[in-house]
Amino acid sequence: MVDDVNGAIRTAPYRMVVGISGASGAIYGARTLDALKDLGVETHLVVTKAALLTLSQETDLSPDDLTAKASVVHKLADVGATIASGSFKTLGMIVAPCSIKTMSEIATGVTSSLLTRAADVTLKERRPLVLMVRETPFHLGHLRTMTALAEMGATIAPPLPALYARPESILEMVDQSVGRTLDLFGLDWSAVRRWDGLK
Numbered sequence: 001m002v003d004d005v006n007g008a009i010r011t012a013p014y015r016m017v018v019g020i021s022g023a024s025g026a027i028y029g030a031r032t033l034d035a036l037k038d039l040g041v042e043t044h045l046v047v048t049k050a051a052l053l054t055l056s057q058e059t060d061l062s063p064d065d066l067t068a069k070a071s072v073v074h075k076l077a078d079v080g081a082t083i084a085s086g087s088f089k090t091l092g093m094i095v096a097p098c099s100i101k102t103m104s105e106i107a108t109g110v111t112s113s114l115l116t117r118a119a120d121v122t123l124k125e126r127r128p129l130v131l132m133v134r135e136t137p138f139h140l141g142h143l144r145t146m147t148a149l150a151e152m153g154a155t156i157a158p159p160l161p162a163l164y165a166r167p168e169s170i171l172e173m174v175d176q177s178v179g180r181t182l183d184l185f186g187l188d189w190s191a192v193r194r195w196d197g198l199k
Contacts, residue, residue: 003180010048015042015085016185017093017122019115022050023095027059028064031171031178032096035189039182041091045070045081047114052100076113083118089152092128093119093186097159097180102141103109105175106144106154127130130153157181165193 008009016036029051036043045067052063067073067155082088095115096100102116106129111117122129131149133156137171146156159177167173172191179192 008091014040015044015088015090017046017090017104017118018117019057019093019095019098020045020051021065021095021097021099021102021115022048022054023097023099023102024054024058025134025159026051026055026061027174028096028132028134028178029163029176030059030061030066032094032181033066035175035178035182035191036187037069037071037188039189041187042071043069044072044074044090045136046074046076046081046083046118047111048076048102048113048115056153068095074114076115078114079117081114081118084114084121086125088122088146089123090127091187092130093122093182094132095119096130096132096181098120098131100133100145100150103131103133103142103149104145105149106131107152123154126153130157130184131155131157132157132177132181134159137169141147155184157184162193166197 018032033043104118105116111120162176163175167178175191179189182189
């Protein structure tokens with residue numbers, strides 16, 4: 001663990017908030033939970049209803065399979081949960097994947113669920129907030145929203161394939177994106193294939 005990343009709390013127990021919204025790519029959230037478990041990081045999960053629908057369409061995972069991957073699962077409407085308070089120490093938050101709706105709500109600060117409230121708390125506490133935004137192409141409104149979030153301190157990290165890693169499966173592409181996202185928190189997951197120069 002690095003000593004400090006963007007003012008994140010680095011005292012045990014290490015905790016990460018993981019949000020999964022309804023954009024395509026629920027597997028990114030699932031694999032983020034797997035990676036953090038491998039790394040010994042306590043995970044606090046909050047999932048939208050649309051995310052569970054996407055999960056059923058894109059994977060063989062059930063909602064129970066997904067929630068079993070997390071240390072703690074919070075209800076979407078529970079705005080009194082621990083992760084809704086800045087006094088609850090975490091390393092930060094990842095939203096994987098992050099829908100345009102979720103991104104836009106975070107950007108305005110007008111939060112209507114625990115997921116977006118937790119993201120707002122992460123920003124106000126100056127902790128790392130990484131949004132794996134899933135959409136393409138982006139129109140100008142999307143881009144302006146991303147700019148606003150970047151100015152607030154969020155990191156926009158669309159999950160793009162790292163073809164230099166020569167992935168042999170979709171899962172390898174997913175894991176590379178997840179691992180590179182975790183790099184932003186100073187977390188080194190063994191599934192990442194590092195660039196070691198031209199051959």
